[in-house]
Amino acid sequence: MSRSVLECEGLVRAFGDLVAVDDVGFTIAEGETYGLLGPNGAGKTTTISMIAGILEPDAGSVRVDGEAVTTTTTGAKAGIGYVPQDLAIYPDLTAAENLRFFGKLHGLRGSGLDERVGRVLDVIGLVDRAGDRAETYSGGMKRRLNIGIGLLHEPRLLILDEPTVGVDPQSRNAILESVESLSGEGLAVLYTTHYMEEAERLCDRVGIIDAGRIQAEGARRQLVGLVGERDRVRLGITGRAEHAAAAAASLSAVVEASAGDGCIELIVNDARSALPGIFEAVGSVDAGINGVEITEPNLEAVFLHLTGKALRDE
Amino acid sequence: MIRASLLIAAKDVRQRIRDRSAIMLGLVAPLGLAFIFSLIIPDFGGGDFVVRVAVVDEDGGLVSQAFTDQVLGPFADEGLLEISDAGSRDETLGLVADGGLDATYVIPAGFSSDVLAGLPAEIRVTGNVDAQIATEVAAAIAAEFTGTLTGAQLAAQASGADVGLLALQAAQAARPVVLSEAEAASKVLDATTFFSAGMAIFFLFFTVQFGVASLLEERIEGTMPRLLAAPIPPISIVGGKAIASLAVGVIAMAVLTVASAVFIGADWGHPIGVAVLIAASVLAALGIMAVIATLAKTPEQSSNWQTIVAVVLGMLGGTFFPVSQGPEALADISLLTPHAWFMRGLGELHAGGGPTSVAVPVAAILAFAAVTVGIAGLRVNRMVRL
Numbered sequence: 001m002s003r004s005v006l007e008c009e010g011l012v013r014a015f016g017d018l019v020a021v022d023d024v025g026f027t028i029a030e031g032e033t034y035g036l037l038g039p040n041g042a043g044k045t046t047t048i049s050m051i052a053g054i055l056e057p058d059a060g061s062v063r064v065d066g067e068a069v070t071t072t073t074t075g076a077k078a079g080i081g082y083v084p085q086d087l088a089i090y091p092d093l094t095a096a097e098n099l100r101f102f103g104k105l106h107g108l109r110g111s112g113l114d115e116r117v118g119r120v121l122d123v124i125g126l127v128d129r130a131g132d133r134a135e136t137y138s139g140g141m142k143r144r145l146n147i148g149i150g151l152l153h154e155p156r157l158l159i160l161d162e163p164t165v166g167v168d169p170q171s172r173n174a175i176l177e178s179v180e181s182l183s184g185e186g187l188a189v190l191y192t193t194h195y196m197e198e199a200e201r202l203c204d205r206v207g208i209i210d211a212g213r214i215q216a217e218g219a220r221r222q223l224v225g226l227v228g229e230r231d232r233v234r235l236g237i238t239g240r241a242e243h244a245a246a247a248a249a250s251l252s253a254v255v256e257a258s259a260g261d262g263c264i265e266l267i268v269n270d271a272r273s274a275l276p277g278i279f280e281a282v283g284s285v286d287a288g289i290n291g292v293e294i295t296e297p298n299l300e301a302v303f304l305h306l307t308g309k310a311l312r313d314e
Numbered sequence: 315m316i317r318a319s320l321l322i323a324a325k326d327v328r329q330r331i332r333d334r335s336a337i338m339l340g341l342v343a344p345l346g347l348a349f350i351f352s353l354i355i356p357d358f359g360g361g362d363f364v365v366r367v368a369v370v371d372e373d374g375g376l377v378s379q380a381f382t383d384q385v386l387g388p389f390a391d392e393g394l395l396e397i398s399d400a401g402s403r404d405e406t407l408g409l410v411a412d413g414g415l416d417a418t419y420v421i422p423a424g425f426s427s428d429v430l431a432g433l434p435a436e437i438r439v440t441g442n443v444d445a446q447i448a449t450e451v452a453a454a455i456a457a458e459f460t461g462t463l464t465g466a467q468l469a470a471q472a473s474g475a476d477v478g479l480l481a482l483q484a485a486q487a488a489r490p491v492v493l494s495e496a497e498a499a500s501k502v503l504d505a506t507t508f509f510s511a512g513m514a515i516f517f518l519f520f521t522v523q524f525g526v527a528s529l530l531e532e533r534i535e536g537t538m539p540r541l542l543a544a545p546i547p548p549i550s551i552v553g554g555k556a557i558a559s560l561a562v563g564v565i566a567m568a569v570l571t572v573a574s575a576v577f578i579g580a581d582w583g584h585p586i587g588v589a590v591l592i593a594a595s596v597l598a599a600l601g602i603m604a605v606i607a608t609l610a611k612t613p614e615q616s617s618n619w620q621t622i623v624a625v626v627l628g629m630l631g632g633t634f635f636p637v638s639q640g641p642e643a644l645a646d647i648s649l650l651t652p653h654a655w656f657m658r659g660l661g662e663l664h665a666g667g668g669p670t671s672v673a674v675p676v677a678a679i680l681a682f683a684a685v686t687v688g689i690a691g692l693r694v695n696r697m698v699r700l
Contacts, residue, residue, distance in 0.1 A: 049539070052539075052542075052543045053542070053543060054539050054542040054543050055699075071542070071548065072547065072548065074545040074546060074547065075545070077543060077544065077545040078545040080543065082539070082540060082543035084536060084539045084540060086536035087536055088535075088536045088537045088539060088540040089537070090325070090329065090535075090537060091535075092329050092332055092333060093325070093328070093329070097328075101321065101325050102540065102544065104321050105318060105321060105322075105541070105544040105545075105546055106544060106545060107545065149540065
């Protein structure tokens with residue numbers, strides 16, 4: 001198993017009487033993308049602010065590559081790439097100037113800095129606009145620059161705080177592809193979002209956070225299993241649908257079966273593994289199949305189950 | 315830490331130069347205003363301030379001659395008065411009306427005999443409407459002379475002495491009243507230097523105000539979290555802001571000093587003394603503006619408060635007019651501003667003093683700096699956070 005890049009445990013942070021983060025802890029291994037999924041106000045940004053060394057926790061600890069992170073330590077911070085939710089760029093500086101400034105703050109110098117700036121400009125697709133002031137960029141370009149600054153110093157842990165908020169679909173897809181690519185290169189990624197589909201696409205593991213606490217954690221499949229959610233299968237049937245439903249219902253993987261007009265609907269434990277048996281059972285009663293539709297339970301449903309509210313509730 | 319502070323300072327200076335605010339506030343505005351003010355407002359008592367007068371002596375007696383020779387003569391010798399040959403009363407008054415003369419003295423026939431007889435007598439002073447200060451100077455000289463004569467008349471009447479003899483002696487003994495203030499007068503800056511220095515120190519407070527206030531901008535614009543996440547001590551962020559302010563302030567003042575000397579003829583005095591005064595003033599300006607910034611919650615609030623403070627201190631400190639010529643209380647109050655001490659220090663240098671002559675003004679300005687930088691230092695940590 002890959003070793004942990006980030007280890008945080010028991011994080012607590014209150015603002016007055018409001019406990020924004022309450023006993024949050026998790027680890028992220030190298031090459032792993034961890035999603036912190038929760039609605040606005042759940043405690044995501046406060047959590048990652050403590051992990052990035054921006055905010056001192058009231059209790060708990062954060063370690064990156066075994067080194068403690070606090071607001072005053074500098075060593076561990078060098079291994080963190082932080083991309084804030086809001087744009088954190090200087091609009092009156094060019095993309096190259098923004099990158100060079102933050103690169104120097106992270107200790108990059110000379111040809112190494114030049115090489116990294118050039119490479120990041122290439123990755124974020126701003127080579128042709130590198131000399132233009134950031135204030136002249138589109139929203140998507142600014143977002144890409146915002147992310148590029150976090151990548152510049154080749155961090156071990158990349159923290160992305162809702163990086164696709166307010167981004168057009170094309171730029172959003174480019175950002176998601178970049179994150180997938182970075183994870184593939186061995187970077188540990190902490191990704192916060194309230195977009196369920198992003199978490200499902202990117203994250204190896206997801207922590208569902210609400211009211212400052214991690215409600216559940218694991219791979220998507222584990223989370224779905226944790227709350228007993230099952231897959232739904234809808235088959236288009238030629239012939240006697242009632243017979244087909246009865247045949248499918250006899251299978252152990254099928255929890256529930258019902259016949260409709262030219263179709264049957266099944267609730268199964270794991271649709272992908274159960275489908276061959278279902279096809280065989282339906283075929284055995286001389287019914288034909290002319291369509292298959294599988295609906296797997298998603299994290300939205302899990303979140304609803306765990307918290308009693310939708311992810312995008314404000 | 316120093317390296318990080320310098321990086322942040324260099325970035326800030328680049329931003330300020332790029333948005334031209336530093337150039338406008340630090341150089342163009344003060345130099346332009348100094349030039350304009352020095353053109354439209356005459357000198358305050360030093361330099362090349364000259365009152366152009368003529369004396370129409372219709373009397374021709376001993377007393378009127380004493381006024382011309384004993385009173386006006388020494389002023390002319392000092393260069394304060396430029397006495398032209400007078401024609402007739404009408405011709406001379408015409409010259410005054412046209413601006414060819416600043417003022418004229420008309421001594422009517424019978425003036426001397428009236429004075430010697432102990433009777434009321436007058437010298438008429440007529441000035442050009444556009445030369446108010448020159449006219450007031452001319453009138454003040456005449457008033458001083460006639461006051462002396464009146465005193466002699468009264469003394470003679472009281473003592474039973476010969477009125478004529480005593481008045482004649484008084485007239486011939488009359489001395490220019492400003493001679494006893496010669497040392498103080500030499501410390502008054504000429505108009506060009508006064509306004510160059512006044513505008514420089516006035517706008518210095520605007521030039522340095524962005525420093526600590528830009529911490530608020532970093533928070534509002536979202537870059538503060540990224541700075542805090544960088545592997546640098548948080549205090550280096552504050553250090554960078556302070557260095558940027560100091561650098562812009564010192565550079566602006568230095569360029570202003572040289573430019574005003576070269577282009578509009580300001581005479582700042584001993585360069586080392588000027589440099590020390592500038593360095594101390596930049597520190598004080600930074601401290602005062604930083605304290606204001608730490609009290610504000612938004613960049614706009616900070617800018618508004620700083621502007622109010624800069625203007626009030628500038629006015630009180632005598633950067634637009636010499637407070638020494640105002641009420642005494644105003645002159646005392648002005649010492650509560652670093653501006654007044656800066657101008658006072660320049661006055662010492664203008665009078666020929668060396669670097670040591672500005673020791674007291676510099677110490678006073680540094681006291682402002684120490685107090686305000688200390689307060690700002692205690693409060694600034696609250697700005698270096700999310």
